[in-house]
Amino acid sequence: DWNMPDYIAEAVASIRAQVGDDEVILGLSGGVDSSVAAALIHRAIGDKLTCVFVDHGLLRLDEGKMVMEMFSKNLGVKVIQVNAEQQFMGHLAGVTDPEAKRKIIGREFVEVFQVESAKLSNAKWLAQGTIYPDVIESAGKGKKGHTIKSHHNVGGLPDTLNLKLLEPLRELFKDEVRKLGVALGLPHGMVYRHPFPGPGLGVRILGEVKKEFADLLRRADAIFIEELRNTLVDTAAADSKLNWYDATSQAFAVFLPVKSVGVMGDGRTYEYVVALRAVQTLDFMTAQWAHLPHDLLGKVSNRIINEVRGINRVVYDISGKPPATIEWE
Ligand code: XMP
Numbered sequence: 001d002w003n004m005p006d007y008i009a010e011a012v013a014s015i016r017a018q019v020g021d022d023e024v025i026l027g028l029s030g031g032v033d034s035s036v037a038a039a040l041i042h043r044a045i046g047d048k049l050t051c052v053f054v055d056h057g058l059l060r061l062d063e064g065k066m067v068m069e070m071f072s073k074n075l076g077v078k079v080i081q082v083n084a085e086q087q088f089m090g091h092l093a094g095v096t097d098p099e100a101k102r103k104i105i106g107r108e109f110v111e112v113f114q115v116e117s118a119k120l121s122n123a124k125w126l127a128q129g130t131i132y133p134d135v136i137e138s139a140g141k142g143k144k145g146h147t148i149k150s151h152h153n154v155g156g157l158p159d160t161l162n163l164k165l166l167e168p169l170r171e172l173f174k175d176e177v178r179k180l181g182v183a184l185g186l187p188h189g190m191v192y193r194h195p196f197p198g199p200g201l202g203v204r205i206l207g208e209v210k211k212e213f214a215d216l217l218r219r220a221d222a223i224f225i226e227e228l229r230n231t232l233v234d235t236a237a238a239d240s241k242l243n244w245y246d247a248t249s250q251a252f253a254v255f256l257p258v259k260s261v262g263v264m265g266d267g268r269t270y271e272y273v274v275a276l277r278a279v280q281t282l283d284f285m286t287a288q289w290a291h292l293p294h295d296l297l298g299k300v301s302n303r304i305i306n307e308v309r310g311i312n313r314v315v316y317d318i319s320g321k322p323p324a325t326i327e328w329e
Contacts, residue, residue: 004183008043011168015044019125024166025117026127027109028053028079030060030067031196033129036181037169041127042077043184050078050123052116054109057085057214058200061222070190084112088202089211096207098329105199117163126163131172133283194250195284203329205255212310213255213272220274220304220311221253227300228278231293244278248290251278253304254317254328262305262312271312274304279326287321 024041028034028051041049051071055064064081071077091104117123169177174195181191197203204221205213228245245251256273263269276297281287301314317324 004179007180008040008183011040012044015041015166015168019045019048019166021122022048022124023120023122024049024125024127025113025120025123025163026051027113028067028071029129029196029198029200030063031129031198032174032181032191032193033131033169033177035071035129035186035190036177036184037127037129037167038071038077039075039181039184039186040168041166042075047078048122049127050080050120052113053079053081054112055081055083055085056088056105056108056200056202057211058088058105058202058205058209059218060196060201061218066190070187075185080116082112082116084108085211087112089209092202092209094208098203101202101209101329102199105202124164125166127166127168129169130167131169131174131177133173135170192246194245194248194252197327201255203327204252205257206328207257213257216272216308216310217253217255217274219308220255220314223303223307224251224253224276224300227296227303228292231296244290244292244296247280248278249281249284249287250326251276251290253277260313264312269312271310273313273315274308274311275315275317275328276300277317277326277328279321281321281326284326285321287326289318289320292316 024045026034026038026041026049028038030053038049038051053064053067053071068079068081072079088105088108091108092101095101095104113126117126169180172180178191182188201214201217202209205217225245228248228251229243231244232240233242233244233247234240254275254277256275258273259270260273261268261270278290278292279287280290297316304311304314
């Protein structure tokens with residue numbers, strides 16, 4: 001059990017020693033890892049850190065607003081917000097293979113970074129929120145010589161960027177990263193959010209990614225998350241404040257590009273399907289589907305179908321990992 005102020009002081013000194021007077025660029029995704037990395041590096045070098053927040057059009061609802069508010073407004077971190085939705089959507093058009101989609105999203109990130117880092121004359125470092133389990137998983141894949149799923153935030157990026165890699169969270173586990181984030185002043189609710197994959201909604205829209213699908217999925221997902229946060233696990237226990245969001249490790253909606261028939265008033269509908277996924281896991285290598293209360297699932301289903309025109313059916317994923325993965329792609 002390490003002492004947090006000591007750890008921060010040591011990490012700050014080590015970052016300063018490593019980068020000197022160079023400028024650092026960091027891809028801020030809004031996820032826990034890149035956010036904590038940004039807060040830590042900002043603590044060490046202040047304005048010599050520039051964060052680039054790429055809105056690839058595959059973010060959760062209001063994510064952009066939230067990130068800019070927290071980092072730019074509250075913490076005073078330099079953040080450049082890039083709206084690259086059209087660029088990403090353009091390159092993803094017609095692509096259905098999950099790994100091909102990941103590669104395109106990773107490659108476009110590099111593109112955007114090259115453009116942005118070229119604007120910063122002294123940027124010599126690329127900071128990333130790589131954590132210990134990412135390092136292990138990537139090494140494992142290399143040894144086996146095949147890819148289960150490529151994680152675009154590990155490996156590959158710096159080669160074409162001509163930037164040195166700064167990864168201050170490389171030795172930390174997730175729970176340590178979260179504690180560090182809180183100690184650095186990030187809001188508890190933000191630091192204890194579920195992990196969100198780098199490719200974002202790109203791997204939660206099955207097959208071809210379209211803006212129309214992303215817009216529907218964002219709204220369905222936000223309803224699911226809101227209801228999980230607002231529903232206590234044990235309503236009988238007066239002192240228990242645990243809600244279903246905190247009682248699950250990851251929960252999200254998945255867009256299925258399949259139309260099914262429904263009825264609405266006197267009319268027939270023919271619209272898309274959303275699957276809900278909620279899992280409980282310690283290490284994300286294996287996971288159980290969460291036994292969410294039927295009332296909660298029913299409420300989420302009703303709200304999505306009533307509030308998100310274009311979705312007329314909601315299903316719940318009851319697959320464990322293995323053999324299913326947590327994400328659908
Ligand atoms: P799976 O779906 O393999 O996911 O059971 C395990 C964990 O990894 C996350 N994940 C990703 N994270 N880039 C990421 O940064 C990716 O391409 C990616 N694919 C999966 C997933 O959300 C889960 O937490």
